[in-house]
Amino acid sequence: MDLSAAELDRATIPLLARRMADGEFTSAALTGAYLRRITEVDPVLRAVLAVDPTALSQAEESDRRRARGESRGLMDGIPLLLKDNIDTSGLATTAGSRALSVPPRADAEIVTRLRAAGAVVLGKTNMTEWGNFRSPWATSGWSAVGGQTVNPHVLDRTPCGSSSGSAVAVAASLAQVAVGTETSGSIVSPAGHTGVVGFKPSPGRTSNAGIVPITALRDTAGPLARHVVDAAILQAAMEGAACSFTPGTLRHARVGVWRRAGFDADAERVVASAVELLRDHGADLVEVELPYQDVIHAADRPAMVAEFRHDLEEYLRARPGAPRTMRELIEFNESDPVELGKFGQELFHDAEKTRPLTDPAYLHQRRTATEAARRSLDEVITTHRLDVVMAPTNRPAWRARGSDPAGPRTALPAAVAGYPNISVPAGFAGPLPIGVSFTGGPGADDALLGFAAAFESVSQARRTPSYLPEIP
Structure with missing residues (x-):
C-alpha cells in the first residue's frame, strides 16, 4: 500500500501503530514511503545528511516481531531521523564538521534505547555546525558537511537551528519524528520557524552519553514532531520508559503571558491571538515580565x-x-x-x-546564571500561582544567508534553569510559521506536554509546507 504525502502529514504514531497492528500496511511500507519522500523532496531542502542503508531491514524485522505478537510498543516500526551530533553506529556523526569524518564506534545511549523500542533509524539530519557554537555570526542551518538547509514553507528562508534538519524533515514529512538537541533554543527555535512541535525536556531525562556536547550541564536531546502526542511518545522512548501521556485541559489553567512587547509585530499578533484562544477555552491569564534576563x-x-x-x-x-x-x-x-x-x-x-x-x-559565572534563571521563573510562577509561562518562540524566518538577527531569547530562562520548554505552532506571518512556547517549573515535563496538547487541539495552527521559492 502506498501512503500519500497527505496521509503521512496527518498521521500520528498511535494511528500508525493501530493500522500496522490491523494489517493495513507494514513498517516496511511506511519506511519505504518516507525513503521515497527523502529522495523526492530532500534535494531541495537539504535536511538529510545520510540515509541508513539498513532502514528497510530494520522495518522488516519490526514486521516480523509484530507477526509473532511481540511488538515492543508504540514506537516499534516507526521511522525517525537523528540529528548528526548523536553517535550512530555505522553512520557518520559529524556535528556538521568535516573534522569528524570517521564514524563513532557505538550508538549513543538514546539511540540504543530507541532501537530497543523498535524504532527504525532512517538516517541523520543536517544541523548548524557545532550546534551553532563556532561563531557568534554563524548562519543557521549551514554546515560544511551538509550545506544550507532551507525552510520548507519558503525556500529562501532559514529554518533556524541548530536542530535545523530535524525540524525541516518533520515539517516536510521526511520522517514521522526526529530527534534534536538543545542547549539554549536549538529545539524550540527551529520548531517555531518550521511550524512543528519541539520539546526541550529537563536535562537528565535523557542521557547525554554519545552526544557531541556544548555543555554537559544542560545539553539535552528532545523530540521534534508534527503532533504533541508523537513528541511525548518519542520522549518516553528516549528515556527508556513506557509512555503515560495524557492530554491536559485549558480550563482554569493559569498562564503567565510574557509578551516580549516590541520585539516583533507579527509575533505580538500571534501571541495576542493565542491569549484570546486560551481565554475563550477557560484559561486564566496573567501578564508577566521575567526579571534578571540581562x-x-x-x-x-x-x-x-x-x-x-x-x-x-x-x-x-x-x-x-x-x-x-x-x-x-x-x-x-x-x-x-x-x-x-x-x-x-x-x-x-x-x-x-x-x-x-x-x-x-x-x-x-555558572552559579550566577543558574540561580538568576531559576529565580526568574520561580518568582513569577509562585507569585502568580502559574501552571505555565507563555511567550513567542520566534519572529518570521529571515533569508537563509549571513548571520542571524537577534531572536526573542525566550528559550534562555528555561535552558539555563534546567526547566522544560515546548514550542507549538500558533500562527503565521504570511506563509511563515510562528510558534508559542510554554515553560513549566522544575520537573513539570509531563504536565507541560499535556497542556501543550490541549492548546494544540484547539488552535489547529499547523499547516503543510507550501514550498514557495520566495515570498511574492
Whole structure:
C-alpha cells in the first residue's frame, strides 16, 4: 500500500501503530514511503545528511516481531531521523564538521534505547555546525558537511537551528519524528520557524552519553514532531520508559503571558491571538515580565565557552580519527577549504583561552546564571500561582544567508534553569510559521506536554509546507 504525502502529514504514531497492528500496511511500507519522500523532496531542502542503508531491514524485522505478537510498543516500526551530533553506529556523526569524518564506534545511549523500542533509524539530519557554537555570526542551518538547509514553507528562508534538519524533515514529512538537541533554543527555535512541535525536556531525562556536547550541564536531546502526542511518545522512548501521556485541559489553567512587547509585530499578533484562544477555552491569564534576563545572559555566555572546551575535548578523546583538542580543531578549520567559507571560529578561539572548570571566576559565572534563571521563573510562577509561562518562540524566518538577527531569547530562562520548554505552532506571518512556547517549573515535563496538547487541539495552527521559492 502506498501512503500519500497527505496521509503521512496527518498521521500520528498511535494511528500508525493501530493500522500496522490491523494489517493495513507494514513498517516496511511506511519506511519505504518516507525513503521515497527523502529522495523526492530532500534535494531541495537539504535536511538529510545520510540515509541508513539498513532502514528497510530494520522495518522488516519490526514486521516480523509484530507477526509473532511481540511488538515492543508504540514506537516499534516507526521511522525517525537523528540529528548528526548523536553517535550512530555505522553512520557518520559529524556535528556538521568535516573534522569528524570517521564514524563513532557505538550508538549513543538514546539511540540504543530507541532501537530497543523498535524504532527504525532512517538516517541523520543536517544541523548548524557545532550546534551553532563556532561563531557568534554563524548562519543557521549551514554546515560544511551538509550545506544550507532551507525552510520548507519558503525556500529562501532559514529554518533556524541548530536542530535545523530535524525540524525541516518533520515539517516536510521526511520522517514521522526526529530527534534534536538543545542547549539554549536549538529545539524550540527551529520548531517555531518550521511550524512543528519541539520539546526541550529537563536535562537528565535523557542521557547525554554519545552526544557531541556544548555543555554537559544542560545539553539535552528532545523530540521534534508534527503532533504533541508523537513528541511525548518519542520522549518516553528516549528515556527508556513506557509512555503515560495524557492530554491536559485549558480550563482554569493559569498562564503567565510574557509578551516580549516590541520585539516583533507579527509575533505580538500571534501571541495576542493565542491569549484570546486560551481565554475563550477557560484559561486564566496573567501578564508577566521575567526579571534578571540581562544578568542571565551576561553570566551564562562566558560560562558556556569554558564548559564547551572542557566537555568537547573530553568527547573528542573517545572519537576515532578526530582532533583531540580545541587547538587541533582550529588548525583543521584553517587548513580546510570549506569550513571557514561562511563564517569564522571566534568561539573556538575564545574557548581555547578558557581556564579549567575549577577556576573561581567560571564557578561564579555558572552559579550566577543558574540561580538568576531559576529565580526568574520561580518568582513569577509562585507569585502568580502559574501552571505555565507563555511567550513567542520566534519572529518570521529571515533569508537563509549571513548571520542571524537577534531572536526573542525566550528559550534562555528555561535552558539555563534546567526547566522544560515546548514550542507549538500558533500562527503565521504570511506563509511563515510562528510558534508559542510554554515553560513549566522544575520537573513539570509531563504536565507541560499535556497542556501543550490541549492548546494544540484547539488552535489547529499547523499547516503543510507550501514550498514557495520566495515570498511574492
